[in-house]
Amino acid sequence: MTGPLKEHVALVTGGTRGAGRGMAIELGAAGATVYVTGRTTRESRSPLGRTETIEETAELVTEAGGRGVPVRCDHMVPADVRALVRRIEEEQDGRLDVLVDDTWGGDQWIEWKPLWEHDLDNGLRALRNGLETHLITLHTVLPLLVRRGRGLVVEVTDGDDMFNDRYRGSMFFDMVKVAITRLGKVLHDELAPHGVTSVSLTPGFLRSEEVLEHFGVIEENWRDGIAKDKWFAISETPRYIGRAVAALAADPEVARWSGRALSAGVLAKHYGFTDLDGSQPEASRFFEEVYFGDRKDAPVEDYR
Template sequence: MTDTLQPPSLRGCVALVTGATRGAGRGMAVELGAAGATVYVTGRTTRAERSELDRPETIEDTADLVTAAGGVGIPVRCDHTVPADVRALVERIEAERDGRLDVLVDDTWGGDQWIEWKPIWEHDLDKGLRALRNGLESHLITLHTVLPLLVRRGAGLVCEITDGDDMFNERYRGTMFFDMVKVAITRLGKMLHDELSPHGVTSVSLTPGFLRSEEMLEHFGVTEQTWREGIAKDKWFAISETPHYIGRAVVALAGDPDVSRWSGRALSAGQLARHYGFTDLDGSRPEASRFFADAYFGDKPDADVADYR
């Protein structure tokens, strides 16, 4: 199977992808660039300074990939837990783009190092609260500061990037602080519908499936070219997907003149792939949520993953 679908053109559109240093954020930024958009990419790791995560990926690298894909990548160092940083970002968009913003992809997280898989009374309280600050407070600060750009135009798309659609949100994720962040972000996409739709702005929450991020590939000891070798370590890895898959979901939404039909919905990359017809880089259409609903949580433990790709 080959990927022949042409993405919609977003030439002239301005997008902001927060938390775009790596993973899903990078994939979404690059795919927006491939569709022709100008993309502001934010994060805390630059070529001059790493964040506390101490990973090598940088916002400048992401911006270069956006430009190489056909768009215009603009890196902006921004800590989204710091209101002054986000205000400076908005001021830059106002100055450079006359305040135009068509797409906000709210993807900050950076909380994995603060999560302990323990009951709340055993979890380090400071770490748990830090995870809430990194993962949820950052979204609220961003929305409070950035949304006036879209409301003023009376148009646009907001994607709240989370972990898990409604099927997963009905189940406990194993530790309270992580579960609270992800369910809350999913809920943001729904609440924003009531606040933004009267102003012509569409909001959704959007989740990838089993994401083959840079860190996940390292964890499995594989590369994107050899990722299938990781299935021997974890059979569920067979349903995994690249960060470009959710990127193509964002592009499909941003290019849909009838995107308001999705407003307030909790969506997955796999669900949108079925609707819009895009694929992952290898031409497959992973449906991780449906697979896990059947094979992990449901009554089909021997389900063939090929039927969900």
């Protein structure tokens, strides 16, 4: 393995598909050994019922130049996460350089309606699945980083500071994502004294596998989806946020970002990386100036 993250060890939770897969692949492309966790394997599927597996993601990590290690783990189950930590301790002599905390899996329970009309059981289940998984993971995994006195924690969320002033259309979804953003911020106070950097990070309009299916397109013809939703023109691949994570992990001065709520687009401008097509989507600026602002007729090309 070669690259700026050669000999680095990373853990990407919720790495089966979407942003998790994109981040795992790009960490691998930078040379890292990447433990990829999720609930869907070639032997069994999660309740979501999708076909993507952690083994596929791990193989893509290895193909990219790193080493992918798939580990089935339900991050709602503390015993599963403890077993994961023991495995990293045994196989990597306790070394962990990067924790990417990306569990979610709550879309199936989110209803885009007012709180009093939302099914309460579904809402609470989404809240637990979206937030408790992060807390369980952090509580169990952080000692690996703290003991080494270095490392990076990335809390993957939806929206940066600008977006957190806006309602996301579902109270339960909004609460989960704001809370995760807050985790990335307040962990700074607990981790910085131990030499560990913590940030929260959001993608923009993510072209995940599920989103591509919703628009009836594949990556090769994704622009055809713009006819269904003009805002789709600002979308980005999961590899874009992956390159953001890899850039942070390779930055010797990454502590400059500690406690910040960041976006892939902002980091692309700072570090100079692009999406797979060579563009630099700026979703945060787009949402602020166009979607929520008064530049409704602004060309989307201004934000790529």
